[in-house]
Amino acid sequence: MSKLHFTLTLLLLLFYTLSPAQVGIGTTSPEAMLDVNGTFKLRSTINESDINIIKENILVTSSSGMVNTIMSSDVIDAALPTMVKASFSSAGDISHILSLGACTLQFNQEEIDNNNEFDTSTNTYTAKQGGVYTIGAQVKLNTSLIAVNTDIGIGIYKNGTLIAEQRFISVIVSIPLGSDIEVSSPIRSVTATTDLATGDSIEFKITAIDILGIPLSSISILGGNVESFCSIYQIR
CATH class of the missing domain: 2.60.120.40 (Jelly Rolls)
Incomplete structure (x- = not known):
C-alpha cells in the first residue's frame, strides 16, 4: 500500500469515526444514526442478570419503527386491565x-x-x-x-x-x-x-x-x- 493510499484510508476512517452521519440499510433516507428498512436477526444474545437493568431498560418499537427504552413497570401497567x-x-x-x-x-x-x-x-x-x-x-x-x-x-x-x-x-x-x-x-x-x-x-x-x-x-x-x-x- 502506497503512503498516499494509506493516508487517504486513514482519513476516511477518521471521518466515519468522528462524523455523526446517519447510515441506512435498505433505505437512502435514514432517519436515525442506524435506520434499517426491513427485518434483522440476532443470532445470539447475552442473558441480562442485573436486576436494575431489567427494571429500567426494555427495548420497544414505536409505531414509526423507532427503537426506544421504557421502564419494565410501564409494560406491566399497560397490560393490566x-x-x-x-x-x-x-x-x-x-x-x-x-x-x-x-x-x-x-x-x-x-x-x-x-x-x-x-x-x-x-x-x-x-x-x-x-x-x-x-x-x-x-x-x-x-x-x-x-x-x-x-x-x-x-x-x-x-x-x-x-x-x-x-x-x-x-x-x-x-x-x-x-x-x-x-x-x-x-x-x-x-x-x-x-x-x-x-x-x-x-x-x-x-x-x-x-x-x-x-x-x-x-x-x-x-x-x-x-x-x-x-x-x-x-x-x-
Missing part, C-alpha cells in the same frame, strides 16, 4: 348539594385504582386505554332525612351523557300516633357495560325530585364503603 373502586372518605352522613335536583356523587376515596385513572378531586374516571368496561355504583340513602315520597335516582354518565339509571320513588308511610315507615329500599344501584375510548370520562350522579316535581336542594347519603361505592372494571 382497569380496576377501580372508590367510596366516601367518611362513614357518616354525606350531604350532597344539588343543582336543579342533581349532582355528581362525591366518591373521594380510592380503594383500588391500578392505572391511576380516577380523580378524587373531581370524582371523575378518565380511561387511559380503550376497551369494554363494566361500570357500577351503589348508594344508601339516609331515609330519616328524606322528604315523603321523593323520586330519587342514581345514574352513570359517559362524557356527560346518561347511559344507565335506576330511579324510583322513596315511599314513606306515616302511621297515626307512630313513627314514619320507609316501605321502599333506601338503596339505589346501577350497572352498565359499555365501550370506552382513550380519554372518555365516567361520572356517577344522584338526582332527587319531590312529590310535586320540584328538585330537592340537597340529599344525605350514608358513607360506609359497603353501603355506598362505585366500581369500574375492564373486561376486554
